[in-house]
Amino acid sequence: MTSTSFIHPTALVSPDAILGSHVQIGPYAIVDEGVVIGNECIIQAHAILTNRVTFGDRNLIGYGAVIGSEPQDFAHGSAISSEVVVGDDNIIREYVTIHRGTAEGSATRVGNGNMLMAGVHLGHNSSVGNRTVIANNCLLAGYVDVGDDVVLGGGSVFHQFLRIGEMCMIRGGTAWSKDIPPFTVGLIINVVVGINAVGMRRKGMGSVERTDVKRAYNLLYRSGLNVEQALEQGKSMQWSPAATKFMHFVSHRTKRGLCSARGKGTKPSDQIEED
Secondary structure, three states, X not given: OOOOOEEXXXXXXXXXXXEOOOOEEOOOOEEOOOEEEOOOOEEOOOOEEOOEEEEOOOOEEOOOOEEEEOOOOOOOOOOOOOEEEEOOOOEEOOOOXXXXXXXXXXXXXXXXXXXXXXXXXXXXXXXXXXXXXEOOOOEEOOOOEEOOOOEEOOOOEEOOOOEEOXXXXXXXXXXXXXXXXXXXXXXXXXXXXXXOHHHHHHOOXXXXXXXXXXXXXXXXXXXXXXXXXXXXXXXXXXXXXXXXXXXXXXXXXXXXXXXXXXXXXXXXXXXXXXX
């Protein structure tokens, strides 16, 4: 700890924790052995950082947040060493819970520049990219993988081993158990309704690239082809970088299967096949 950091007299900070410069730790916060806190981080009152947790620089940890506690997994044992790794410039608000990895040497990861609003839960071994916004009371089960620039609406819930592609926008109060392709808008349970054109434009993607992502979306969801047929046809087509990401995500689908789509000409039960 440097002389420029401030620790409230009621906070409990292990002498074996590692603190950067200009760190602020509020009343009754707990920072255990094995915790590493980067420069200019703010740990607010009653937050608990336990076991192996590593923070980068300029993170805000809100009131009552609990980060690094044991995973809710019967396969995890107390002798297992796992961790939580958080990047830079994240806002983690009140009562967020982030569990560490469940297997030996594994980790739950949060990238850079994210906002996790009050009550968010990240289950063990989940991964959050960069610049995401996860609204109040979103619940991510174990091994959920969230891409960059994603927006998850309040109260939405996500099944374990689920993938959420980059720049998705998911409506609040919805439940998801299938992979959600990048650049799409999720409206109801396991159903997307088109591409996130507004979000793409705000991120500086031009009309040509947005149109190409829509072309890839239409090939998957509007062509009458199943997934394998759409992928095979897509091999002979030229794609922009963003559309290539869309097709790559689809081609690497998991046992969760892919979301279906709603709209004219779409038959979800015919369009999407699970592994």
